[in-house]
Amino acid sequence: MQEVMLDCLGEACPIPLVKAQKKLEELAVGDVLIVQIDHSCAMKNLPEWAREAGHNVEIEEVDDGEWEVVIEKVK
Amino acid sequence: MRKLHMWPSETCGAVQIIGRDMREKKVEQYDVVIIGGGASGLTAAIYCGRARLNTLLIEKSLMGGLATYTNEIENYPGFPEGIGGLALMELFHKQAKKFDVKFKLTDVKSVDFEGDVKKVETFRNIFECKAVIVGSGGRPRTTGATNEEKYLFDKGISFCATCDAAANTDKTVMVIGSGDAAIEEGMFLTRFAKKVIVSVIHDVGKMDANEIAREQALGNPKMEFMWNTVVDSFEGGEQLETVNLKNLKTGEILPVVVDSCFEFIGYEPNTEIFKEKLNMSKRDYIITNEVMETGVPGVYACGDVREKELKQISTAVGDGAIAGVEAEKYIAETEVFANQIMQKERIGMIYVYSAIDAPSREMLPMMQEIEAAYGDQVKLSVIDQYKGQRLCDRLACDVDPMTIFYTEDGEVVEISSECDRPSIFDMLNKLVAKPIEQTA
Incomplete structure (x- = not known):
């Protein structure tokens, strides 16, 4: 089980989502992808997409307006 | 150092691989858990936090809820120039943080509202609490069209x-x-x-x-x-x-x-996890009374998830304030009820009166005298039915003023409406270890 960081700081929608989707494809089940974002728009679509796709998601607010979206690949 | 990122290995161990379902969830205790970080949930959080309740708010993604989808809000009082939805919700969030509310950004997988300890489960935690406030709101409806x-x-x-x-x-x-x-x-x-x-x-x-x-x-x-x-x-x-x-x-x-x-x-309510646990309308909104009670003791609903007429930030704020205050009252009452009224140390004598009923009110001094006569054998509690109807409800008995509940070991053993001095002495003498002579 590996843990991969994806730096999307400074990037606006839809880039974080597209990058995360691509990266998650490369990972194996059980791996964890951590997407760093600081645009609130990505907070709306990224967690929702990942949950709809069946993955486990938890978010940490690292700072005001800066988040880490932690996605555990389930399938 | 943040330990957040360690979770798959943290709980499973580096070499040992345990199935996902086997991973043990961390249990945490709170006074109140609020589900949903929109306008109503954040307002409830401000009220609970300010009442010094240990409060957790769980939001599945961005704090602020549906209001953050709105570009400009012109009808929320206090902002004559208008304000952006996201900016307004950031202020709500900041205010709740000031009152020491804890936040968790994840989705709630299931809830258990049975019993006094409620449970709210996420994929890594089980949060146990005394009261739950549901402010899970709604999500945009889709057309359902092809592709x-x-x-x-x-x-x-x-x-x-x-x-x-x-x-x-x-x-x-x-x-x-x-x-x-x-x-x-x-x-x-x-x-x-x-x-x-x-x-x-x-x-x-x-x-x-x-x-x-x-x-x-x-x-x-x-x-x-x-x-x-x-x-x-x-x-x-x-x-x-x-x-x-x-x-x-x-x-x-x-x-x-x-x-x-x-x-x-339009929108549809986020109520899937509450099905069969809370009363809902035909369109799956949660039904509450005007003080946001769902019918399950200690569980409240507020904001857009409720069946109600006007869904606005300003009405969500009102709902959230009521839910927060009601949850606070519920928790205080639960404690008073368990620790004082239903105490186990002495024989209990619970006198139900009404502040607006003179005869029942005038018996209070006599009740206190009797308690004193028994020294440390008897504990008197008084419930004013006029103000404390809900405490009466907890005794699960719809009674008139001038009723006495006798308890032993925290259990009601006798209910009597005979409030004259000899009857009370008779009853207490049957219950206490050392009966005493009736005082004048």
């Missing part, structure tokens, strides 16, 4: 003009719907897009939006309306290219080439 799911999530279909307007500068966009949100957000989009085509289900000129918005929209040169239409299908490659509208009157399919499509056709 819709193919173009969700930044593939062309959006529910948030504020989020995606800038990306549509000089583009052609479609708006589905004719309510306040559709027309107001559609007008906002005209500041960026070169053309905004609105698909309206009604006849020419008719919209669900308020009259002012309707007139402004009809006069907006960048807005175009396609009346009597609904979405039939979405077409394109990777990205959305065409929306096929269907004219409801003629049945004709009208292909419209667009860069993006914004859907504003």
Whole structure:
């Protein structure tokens, strides 16, 4: 089980989502992808997409307006 | 150092691989857990935090809820110049943080409302608490048209003009719907897009939006309306290219080439996890009374998730305040009830009176005298039915004023309406270890 960081700081929608989707494809089940974002728009679509796709998601607010979206690949 | 990222290995051990379902969830205790970080949940959090309750708010993604989807809020009092939805919700969040509310950004998987200790489960934790406030709100409805799911999530279909307007500068966009949100957000989009085509289900000129918005929209040169239409299908490659509208009157399919499509056709409540646990309306909204009680003791609902008339930030704030205060009262009462009224140390004598009933009120000094006569053998509790109806309800007995509940080991052993001095002495003498002579 590996843990991969994806730096999307400074990037606006839809880039974080597209990058995360691509990266998650490369990972194996059980791996964890951590997407760093600081645009609130990505907070709306990224967690929702990942949950709809069946993955486990938890978010940490690292700072005001800066988040880490932690996605555990389930399938 | 943040330990957050260690969770798969942290709980499973580096070498040992345990199935996902086997991973033990961390249990944490709170006074109140609030589900949902929109306007109502954040307001409830401010009230609970300020009442010094140990409060946790769980939000599945961005703090602020549906308000963050709105570009400009002009009808929330206190902001005469208007304020952005996201900016307003950031202020709510900041205020709740000030009162030491804890926040967790994840989705709730299940709830257990049975018993005094409620449980709220996420995929890594079980949160145990005394009261739960549900403010899970709603989510935008989708059309259900062919290929819709193919173009969700930044593939062309959006529910948030504020989020995606800038990306549509000089583009052609479609708006589905004719309510306040559709027309107001559609007008906002005209500041960026070169053309905004609105698909309206009604006849020419008719919209669900308020009259002012309707007139402004009809006069907006960048807005175009396609009346009597609904979405039939979405077409394109990777990205959305065409929306096929269907004219409801003629049945004709009208292909419209667009860069993006914004859907504003109402909301549906986020209540799946509460099914069969809370009372719901036909449309799956949670039914509450006017103090936000759901009917399950210690569980409250507030904001858009409730079955109610006007869904606005200002009404959500009112709901949240009530829910917060009620939860606080419920927790205080639970403690008073368990630790004082139903105490186990002595024989209990619970005198129910009413502040507006003189005869029952006038017996209070005698009750106190009797308690004193028994020294440390008897504990008197008094409940004013006029103010403390809910404490009476907890005794699970609908009684008149001037009733005495006798308890032993925290259990009611006798209920009596005989409040004369000899009867009380008789009863207490049967219960205490050392009976005493009746005092005058």
